[in-house]
Amino acid sequence: MTHVLSARSRTRLQGVHPDLIRVVERAIQLSRQDFTVLEGVRTPERQKQLYAQGRTKPGRKVTWTLNSRHFVNPMTGYGHAVDLAPFPIDWSDLTKFDAISRAMFDAAKELGIAIRWGADWDRDGQPRERGETDSPHFELAL
Numbered sequence: 162m163t164h165v166l167s168a169r170s171r172t173r174l175q176g177v178h179p180d181l182i183r184v185v186e187r188a189i190q191l192s193r194q195d196f197t198v199l200e201g202v203r204t205p206e207r208q209k210q211l212y213a214q215g216r217t218k219p220g221r222k223v224t225w226t227l228n229s230r231h232f233v234n235p236m237t238g239y240g241h242a243v244d245l246a247p248f249p250i251d252w253s254d255l256t257k258f259d260a261i262s263r264a265m266f267d268a269a270k271e272l273g274i275a276i277r278w279g280a281d282w283d284r285d286g287q288p289r290e291r292g293e294t295d296s297p298h299f300e301l302a303l
């Protein structure tokens with residue numbers, strides 16, 4: 162089964178680095194798990210709101226930094242990160258995120274573009290071994 166990016170996913174890729182968009186577009190073709198783009202470029206204001214969540218505002222912590230690869234990189238003029246989730250949305254089954262990750266890394270390898278995944282920062286193929294929790298997050302490894 163071949164999946165295609167939804168119009169909403171494409172809209173959310175606006176302002177993201179073209180190399181990362183190429184990886185996402187190839188990954189959706191390779192992936193056995195359909196997925197959606199949750200977020201691409203993020204403003205510093207939005208990052209501050211997210212950072213407050215679970216600290217000074219209610220909710221669970223969703224970010225650990227006030228800096229973010231989702232910001233527009235001043236060197237390239239693009240955001241260097243995307244957040245992807247299984248479609249239909251399912252936060253409970255992490256194997257679906259692992260399937261997305263396999264497609265993302267297969268696509269990146271095919272295209273010769275280096276990426277990192279928020280559930281396996283040291284890239285040893287062992288997701289969440291150090292308690293990494295950012296399973297939706299992929300970024301360019303520049």
Ligand SMILES: [Zn+2]
Nearest residue numbers: 242243244298
């Ligand atoms: Zn992210």
